[in-house]
Amino acid sequence: MGSKRLTSALLLFLLVSTGSSASHSNWRKKAREPCKTLVFYFHDIIYNGHNAKNATAAIVGAPSWGNRTILAGQDHFGDLVVFDDPITLDNNLHSTPVGRAQGFYIYDKKDIFTAWLGFSFVFNSTEHKGSINFAGADPLMNKTRDISVIGGTGDFFMSRGVATLMTDAFEGDVYFRLRVDIKLYECW
Numbered sequence: 212m213g214s215k216r217l218t219s220a221l222l223l224f225l226l227v228s229t230g231s232s233a234s235h236s237n238w239r240k241k242a243r244e245p246c247k248t249l250v251f252y253f254h255d256i257i258y259n260g261h262n263a264k265n266a267t268a269a270i271v272g273a274p275s276w277g278n279r280t281i282l283a284g285q286d287h288f289g290d291l292v293v294f295d296d297p298i299t300l301d302n303n304l305h306s307t308p309v310g311r312a313q314g315f316y317i318y319d320k321k322d323i324f325t326a327w328l329g330f331s332f333v334f335n336s337t338e339h340k341g342s343i344n345f346a347g348a349d350p351l352m353n354k355t356r357d358i359s360v361i362g363g364t365g366d367f368f369m370s371r372g373v374a375t376l377m378t379d380a381f382e383g384d385v386y387f388r389l390r391v392d393i394k395l396y397e398c399w
């Protein structure tokens with residue numbers, strides 16, 4: 212009688228504990244599937260002393276050994292660049308922009324190209340209205356780099372997730388194009 216009771220108590224305990232761990236892992240699995248994916252390109256034309264009309268980015272801070280016309284040596288360490296770049300749906304600079312990528316990057320490592328990004332995608336089109344905010348480390352030598360989607364407004368209210376960056380093209384220190392694969396794990 213006593214041992215029977217113990218066995219059923221044990222069984223109940225096992226059922227409860229396996230049940231709860233199963234639902235816990237289900238929840239985690241669900242949260243790892245994005246609720247929305249988006250792909251954009253943006254184009255950064257850095258001022259180089261000759262392209263004031265075309266430039267969409269400017270060096271606004273440089274270390275003592277550099278200047279604000281040319282990115283500094285030592286992997287551009289210490290340079291701070293502000294940008295207002297067109298966002299396109301394909302990889303063509305001349306496609307109609309669907310929004311602007313606005314923010315800054317700082318080069319923050321001396322012995323390898325690495326930047327830190329803080330910027331927003333700002334949309335005001337019939338397709339999208341609102342903004343998506345990004346932040347994170349960008350180790351440029353990596354083929355793909357993940358940065359955080361830390362929030363959003365408008366159509367992207369309270370969005371969070373990850374954005375995978377890929378350098379799609381670059382021309383010296385004057386132009387680069389990034390492909391941005393956005394995966395949102397929190398959507399409203």
Ligand SMILES: *[C@@H]1O[C@H](CO)[C@@H](O)[C@H](O)[C@H]1NC(C)=O
Pocket residue numbers: 261262265
């Ligand atoms: C400036 O942009 C125009 C078109 O947007 C392009 O045709 C031209 O080559 C660019 N000029 C420079 C100096 O980058």
Ligand SMILES: *[C@@H]1O[C@H](CO)[C@@H](O)[C@H](O)[C@H]1NC(C)=O
Pocket residue numbers: 277278279280281
């Ligand atoms: C900026 O620095 C570069 C190389 O470090 C140099 O060639 C250029 O003349 C400098 N420009 C100005 C305006 O000081």
Ligand SMILES: *[C@@H]1O[C@H](CO)[C@@H](O)[C@H](O)[C@H]1NC(C)=O
Pocket residue numbers: 335
């Ligand atoms: C968005 O576009 C509309 C229509 O072109 C304009 O009235 C509005 O001021 C714009 N909003 C922002 C935040 O730029």
Ligand SMILES: *[C@@H]1O[C@H](CO)[C@@H](O)[C@H](O)[C@H]1NC(C)=O
Pocket residue numbers: 348350353354355356357
């Ligand atoms: C850089 O790439 C490596 C391997 O390709 C990957 O494991 C790592 O997560 C990447 N780092 C970042 C910050 O994306």
